[in-house]
Amino acid sequence: MNTSQTYNIKGMHCASCAGIITKTFKKVPGVESADVSYGTESAKLVFDETKTCPEELSKLIEPLGYSLLIPQTAATMGVSEREHGAHLGITPSKKQEKLLEIREMRTKVISVIPLATFSIFVMGWDILAQLHLLNGPNAILDVFFHHLLPILATYTLFVVGKPYLLGLYHFLRYRKANMDTLIGIGTSAAFLYSLIITAFEDVLRPYLNVKHTYYDVTIVVIAFIALGKYLEARAKLKTGDAIEKLLHLQAKTALVLRDGREQEIPANQVLLGELIIVKPGTRIPVDGVVTEGNSFVDESMVTGEPMPAEKAIGMNVVAGTINTTGSFTFKATKIGSETLIAKIIKMVEDAQGSRAPIQALADKTSSVFVPIVLILSFLALAAWLILGIPSLGIAKALSYGLTSFVGILVIACPCALGLATPTAIIVGVGKGAKEGILIKDAATLEKLHHVDTVIVDKTGTITKGKPELTKILNNSEQRDEEIIAILASIETKSEHPIAHAIVTYANAKKITIVPVQNFESIKGKGLKGTIGTTEYFAGNTKLITDLHLSFDEARLLQETSQGRTPVILATKEKVLAIIFVADAIKPEAIQAIKDLHALKINVVMLTGDTKSTAHAIAKEVGIQEVVSDVMPDDKLNKVEELQSQGHIVAMAGDGVNDAPALAKADVGIAMGTGTDVAIETAGITLLNGDLSKLVKAIHLSKITMSTIKQNLFWAFIYNIIGIPLAAGLFYPLFGWLLNPIFAGLAMAFSSVSVVSNSLRLKSKKL
Numbered sequence: 001m002n003t004s005q006t007y008n009i010k011g012m013h014c015a016s017c018a019g020i021i022t023k024t025f026k027k028v029p030g031v032e033s034a035d036v037s038y039g040t041e042s043a044k045l046v047f048d049e050t051k052t053c054p055e056e057l058s059k060l061i062e063p064l065g066y067s068l069l070i071p072q073t074a075a076t077m078g079v080s081e082r083e084h085g086a087h088l089g090i091t092p093s094k095k096q097e098k099l100l101e102i103r104e105m106r107t108k109v110i111s112v113i114p115l116a117t118f119s120i121f122v123m124g125w126d127i128l129a130q131l132h133l134l135n136g137p138n139a140i141l142d143v144f145f146h147h148l149l150p151i152l153a154t155y156t157l158f159v160v161g162k163p164y165l166l167g168l169y170h171f172l173r174y175r176k177a178n179m180d181t182l183i184g185i186g187t188s189a190a191f192l193y194s195l196i197i198t199a200f201e202d203v204l205r206p207y208l209n210v211k212h213t214y215y216d217v218t219i220v221v222i223a224f225i226a227l228g229k230y231l232e233a234r235a236k237l238k239t240g241d242a243i244e245k246l247l248h249l250q251a252k253t254a255l256v257l258r259d260g261r262e263q264e265i266p267a268n269q270v271l272l273g274e275l276i277i278v279k280p281g282t283r284i285p286v287d288g289v290v291t292e293g294n295s296f297v298d299e300s301m302v303t304g305e306p307m308p309a310e311k312a313i314g315m316n317v318v319a320g321t322i323n324t325t326g327s328f329t330f331k332a333t334k335i336g337s338e339t340l341i342a343k344i345i346k347m348v349e350d351a352q353g354s355r356a357p358i359q360a361l362a363d364k365t366s367s368v369f370v371p372i373v374l375i376l377s378f379l380a381l382a383a384w385l386i387l388g389i390p391s392l393g394i395a396k397a398l399s400y401g402l403t404s405f406v407g408i409l410v411i412a413c414p415c416a417l418g419l420a421t422p423t424a425i426i427v428g429v430g431k432g433a434k435e436g437i438l439i440k441d442a443a444t445l446e447k448l449h450h451v452d453t454v455i456v457d458k459t460g461t462i463t464k465g466k467p468e469l470t471k472i473l474n475n476s477e478q479r480d481e482e483i484i485a486i487l488a489s490i491e492t493k494s495e496h497p498i499a500h501a502i503v504t505y506a507n508a509k510k511i512t513i514v515p516v517q518n519f520e521s522i523k524g525k526g527l528k529g530t531i532g533t534t535e536y537f538a539g540n541t542k543l544i545t546d547l548h549l550s551f552d553e554a555r556l557l558q559e560t561s562q563g564r565t566p567v568i569l570a571t572k573e574k575v576l577a578i579i580f581v582a583d584a585i586k587p588e589a590i591q592a593i594k595d596l597h598a599l600k601i602n603v604v605m606l607t608g609d610t611k612s613t614a615h616a617i618a619k620e621v622g623i624q625e626v627v628s629d630v631m632p633d634d635k636l637n638k639v640e641e642l643q644s645q646g647h648i649v650a651m652a653g654d655g656v657n658d659a660p661a662l663a664k665a666d667v668g669i670a671m672g673t674g675t676d677v678a679i680e681t682a683g684i685t686l687l688n689g690d691l692s693k694l695v696k697a698i699h700l701s702k703i704t705m706s707t708i709k710q711n712l713f714w715a716f717i718y719n720i721i722g723i724p725l726a727a728g729l730f731y732p733l734f735g736w737l738l739n740p741i742f743a744g745l746a747m748a749f750s751s752v753s754v755v756s757n758s759l760r761l762k763s764k765k766l
C-alpha cells in the first residue's frame with residue numbers, strides 16, 4: 001500500500017537542496033515519488049510503507065545536513081485526530097522553529113555587520129591611497145589592520161559562515177554540491193590564500209603582492225550573504241501567513257450537550273452527531289446542521305462573503321466561522337480533518353507546495369548550474385594563470401585569477417532562481433484562499449491565465465440554482481392541487497433544483513405527498529414514476545416529443561421567452577399540465593460577464609434547458625453564444641470541440657451532472673454554494689458560487705504569472721551579466737573585473753528582491 005504524506009524539512013537553504021533531497025529519496029526502493037519544494041521547505045512523498053518509513057528516509061538526508069520533521073503521532077490517537085493534528089498542529093510549531101532559526105540568523109548578522117563595515121573602511125582607505133587621493137595608513141595602523149583582519153575573517157568564516165563550510169564538507173565527503181558549497185569554496189579559497197600569504201610573507205614576497213590579502217572579501221561576502229539570507233527568511237515567512245490565518249480560525253473549545261447538561265470541552269474532542277450550543281459571538285467548532293434556534297453567522301473568513309449568512313433549522317454551519325448575535329444548537333456532522341476548514345487548509349498547503357510547470361526551467365537550470373559553475377570557476381582561474389602570467393606577471397595573474405574564481409562562485413549562486421516561482425505561488429494561492437478562491441495546484445493557477453474561453457453552466461452558475469414555481473397551466477380535469485400532488489410526489493425522489501422548487505411549493509401549500517413506484521430519472525429530460533396504476537412522466541419538451549404527445553407550443557414559448565423553465569406533466573396518453581419554474585439570475589452575473597468580455601474571453605452558456613428559456617437568460621446577462629437542450633454527455637463534447645479548435649477552455653459549473661465536463665476542461669471551476677461544497681472535484685473552487693470571483697481568479701493568475709516572470713528575469717539577469725563579468729571576459733576590453741564583494745552584494749540583493757517582489761502580490765487589488 002502506498003502512502004502519500006507531506007513532511008516539513010529542516011535545513012534547506014536553497015533550491016539545489018531540493019534537487020539533492022529529491023534525488024536521494026528517489027533512489028530508495030519503495031519510494032514512488034518525491035516532490036520537494038524549497039518554497040514551503042517540505043516534501044510530498046508517496047512511498048510503500050512496507051519497504052521504507054519516514055524515519056529511515058530522514059536518516060538518509062541527515063548526513064547532508066537536512067532532516068524530515070516527522071509529526072508526533074501517538075498510537076493512542078484516532079485516525080481523524082491524527083490527521084487533524086498533522087496539519088493543525090505541525091504548521092505552528094514549524095513556524096516556531098523558523099522563528100528561532102531567524103533569530104539566530106539575526107544575531108549572526110548583527111555580529112558580522114561591524115566587521116564588514118570595518119573591512120570596507122580599511123579597503124576603501126587602501127584604494128584611495130593607491131590612487132594617491134589619500135595618505136595610506138601609517139605603519140602602526142597598517143600592522144594593526146594586518147593582524148586584525150585575519151582574526152575577524154576567522155571568526156566570520158567559522159562562526160557566521162559555518163553553513164557554507166558544511167556545504168564544502170558535504171561536497172568533499174559525499175560529492176553533493178549545493179549553493180552553500182559554492183559560497184563555501186569561494187570564501188574559504190580567499191581565506192586560505194590570504195592565510196598562506198600571511199604565514200609565509202617573507203618567502204613569498206619576491207613572487208607575490210603580499211600586501212594584497214583577501215580577508216576582507218571573506219568577511220564582506222559572508223556578511224552580505226548572511227544579511228541577504230536573513231532578510232529572505234524573514235520575507236519568506238510572510239509569504240505563508242495565509243495558512244496561518246486559516247489555522248487561527250480553529251475554535252479551541254466547544255460547548256456540547258452531554259448527559260443532559262452543557263459542558264465545555266476541547267474542540268478536537270467533539271464526537272460525530274453530538275449537539276453543540278453556540279452562544280453569541282463565539283466561534284463554531286466543527287461542521288454541522290442547525291437543529292434549534294437561528295442566527296446570523298459571519299462566514300467571511302471561509303467564503304469571502306462579507307455579509308453574515310442567516311442560519312435557521314436545517315442549514316449548514318462550518319467550523320471557523322463566527323456567530324453574531326443570536327444563539328443556536330447544531331448537530332456535528334463533520335469533525336477533524338473532514339471539516340471544510342481543515343480541507344481548505346490542506347488544499348492550500350498542498351497547492352503552495354506544488355510545482356508550477358513554469359518552474360521546470362528554473363529547476364533544470366539550477367540543478368546543472370552548481371557543477372557547471374564549479375567547473376567554470378576553475379577554468380577561469382586556469383585561464384588567468386595561463387594567459388595572464390606572460391603579460392601580467394605571476395603576482396597579478398594569480399591575484400586576478402583568484403578574484404575571478406571567488407567572484408564566479410559567489411555571483412553564480414542560483415538562490416534567487418529557486419525562489420522565483422515558489423514564493424509567488426505561495427503568495428498567489430494564499431491570496432486566493434482569502435478571497436474564497438481555492439486553487440488545487442500551481443499548474444491550475446498557471447493554466448488559468450491562458451484561458452480564452454469560459455463555458456458556464458446556466459443553472460447554479462448564471463442563475464441562483466434555486467428556482468421557484470411561478471405558474472401552472474392546467475390542461476386536465478383535475479384540480480391544480482391534485483396536479484401538484486402528483487408532480488411533487490415524483491419530484492421528491494430527484495436532486496435537480498427544479499425538483500426542489502416543486503417540492504418546496506407543495507410543502508408550503510401543505511399538499512400531501514403520495515407513494516411512488518418504479519421511479520426512474522431520464523437523463524437530461526426529466527423523470528417518471530407510477531402512482532396507483534398510472535404511469536406519469538415529468539420533464540422537458542424532449543421527453544414529451546419522445547412520448548409522441550403534443551402541447552400548446554405558443555403558450556409555452558410565451559413563458560420560456562421570459563426565461564422560465566417548463567416542466568410538463570403527462571401520462572402516456574396526454575399532457576396534463578405545464579408547470580413553470582423561474583430561477584433568478586445571480587445579481588453579480590451581468591457584471592462578471594462584462595468583465596470576462598473585457599478580458600477578451602469568449603463566454604459560452606451551456607444548459608440542458610429549452611432553447612427559448614436559455615436565450616432569454618443569456619440575453620439578460622449579455623452572453624451571445626448559447627448551447628441549449630444539451631444532454632449531460634454533450635457538455636463534455638462541447639468542451640472537447642472547443643479544445644480541438646485550439647481554445648484553452650475553462651468550465652464553470654455546480655458539479656451536479658457536469659463533473660465529466662469539469663474534468664475535461666483545461667481548468668474546471670466548481671461553484672460552491674455557500675458552505676456546501678466538495679472542494680476536491682475541481683481545479684478551482686469559488687466558495688460562495690460568486691461568478692465575479694472567476695474574474696478575480698483569472699486576474700490573480702495573471703498577476704501571479706507576471707510576478708513569476710519578473711522574478712525569473714531578475715534572478716537570471718544577475719547570473720547572465722555577473723558570470724562573464726566575474727570571469728574577467730571584459731578585462732581585456734575595458735579593464736573590468738568584478739570585485740567578489742559586489743558579487744556578494746548582488747547575490748544578497750537578488751534573493752531579497754525576488755522575495756519582496758512576490759510579497760508585493762499580497763497588496764495588489766484583485
Ligand code: ADP
Nearest residue numbers: 459494496498499524525526539540607608609
Ligand atoms: P441543467 O443542469 O442545465 O438543468 P440537466 O441535464 O440536469 O441540465 O437537465 C436537463 C433538463 O432536463 C432540465 O433543464 C429539465 O428541463 C429536465 N429535467 C431534469 N431533471 C428534471 C426534474 N427533476 N424535473 C423536471 N425536469 C427535469
Ligand code: MG
Nearest residue numbers: 457459656657
Ligand atoms: Mg446542472
